[in-house]
Amino acid sequence: MAKIRWFTRTSRIVALCSFANFINSADRVIMPIAIVPMTDLFNWSLHSQGWILSACAFGYFTSQILGSFWATKLGAKNVLICSVLLWSIATLVTPLLASSITALISCRIILGFAEGLGLPTIFHLVRIDRANRSLVLCPHLTWEACFYWFGSFGFIWVLLWYCLYPSDPYTGEDTLPLHMPKVISHNIRWADFILSLPxxxxxxxxxxxxxxxxxxxxxxxTYLSRNLGGNAHSLSLTAVPYIVNSIFGVISGRLMTCIGLVGPALFLAIFCVVDNLALAIILVSISMGLSASNSAGHLSNHVDVAPNHAGTTFAISNTIATIPGILCGPVTASLVTASDGKWITVFLGATFVNLTGAVLYFTNSVATQVL
Structure with a gap:
């Protein structure tokens, strides 16, 4: 068996994909933090904030399956370079377009489209958990600096990619293939991916x-700042839920999807009635931590039910799962406005969606191959 050593071709690809995934995640989570001072400056309504926050998901929704298809047809290297360049440019120009909501939303849609191309390509090469360390840094920078710094990282990545990416990553004794070939099943129709209850x-x-x-x-x-009096230091604590999520993702093993859906539902229900910032962070961190159990639940179930087509079923699933990203912005704004600034309906609604998903999964999921 070949050994994995530092600086092999495989390790360089993994490192580059990790860096690209970090930039991808950072560019997406900058806006939820930056929108707090940006709203103070531009006096945006809650509904405008909702559309700005959801704009990225619009683009992301349209390009998931395209990214997987183009990575196969055009090559992962080419698709990944184009996507990183496009989302980095969109990030860099964000401060220049911020004074126009229409231009800003359009820019965020382009950002989401590029990231939707990039993530399936990264997962095509190797699966990597996303890092959210940018959440610690961003609250201590000006909102313009956040976009300029993290947008610039993409150009640095492209230079590294050209220098370090091997021309043929699957040759040589010091490398291991990043994905194994699968047995091809015949007579599979698109309807089979849509009509299967599991x-x-x-x-x-x-x-x-x-x-x-x-x-x-x-x-x-926004919630911590407007409702619980959070400042720049407090907003750094928004990284804590993601750190806990990553830790639980590693140690969760084969915990049931029940923990990953019902657990967050219960803690979100408690979170919405807490008026202490520190306790709120603890509760939402537990919620995000328990959510990581889904990695050993339904997210790994693709390989059970469709071992030869798991990439396709995940692309379909992830496209459908982007719909919440589109809806959460305007729906949240509408619920908070209708409730005279109260957020309880937002978090109880999320509780209901999680519990409904848990019931549907438990009653229809299987661990045997269906495709």
Whole structure:
């Protein structure tokens, strides 16, 4: 068996993909933090904030399956370079377009489209958990600096990619292939991916998980700032839920999807009635930590039900699970406005979606191959 050593071709690709995934995640989570001072400057309404926050998901929704298809047809290297360049440019020009909501939303849609191309390509090479360390740094920078710094990282990445990416990553004794070939099944129709109840159990669970995740990602800094009096130092604590999520993702093992959906549902229900900032951070961190159990639940179920087509079923599932990202912005704004500034309906709604997803998953999921 070949050994993995530092600076092998495989390790360089993994390192580059990790860096690209970090930039991808950072560029997406800057806006939920930056929108707090930006709203103070531009006097945006809550509804305008909602559309700005959801704009990225519009683009992301349209390019998931395209990214997977183009990575296969055009090559992962070419698609990844183009996507990183495009989302980095969109990030860099954001401060220049901020005075126009229309231009800003258009820019965020382009950002989401580019990131939707990039993530399937990264996962095509190797699966890597996203880092959210940018959440610690961003509150201590000006909102313009956040976009300029992290947008510039993409250009640095492209230079490293050209220098370090091997021309043929699957040759040589010091490398290991990043994905293994699969046995091809015949007579599979697109309808099979849509009409299978076990697959819809996965899709529903993924949708429910992302509803809560997008609520936290898009609105947590605004909620802590406007409702619990959080300052720049306090907003750094928004990184804590993601750190806990990563830790739980590593140690969760084969915990049931029940923990990943029902657990966050209960803690979000408690979170919405807490008026202490420190306790709120603890509760939402536990919620995000328990959500990581989904990695050993429905997210790994793709390999059970469709071992030869797991990439396709995940692309479909992730596309459907992007719908919460589109809806959470305007829906949250409408609910908060209708409730005279109260957020309880937002978090109880997320609780209901999680519990519904858990019921659908438990009643329809299987661990045997269906495709």
């Amino acid at each position: 697959l819809w159990a996965i899709y529903a669970a993924h949708f429910a998980m992302n509803w809560s995740s997008y609520i936290i990602m898009q609105w947590l800094p």
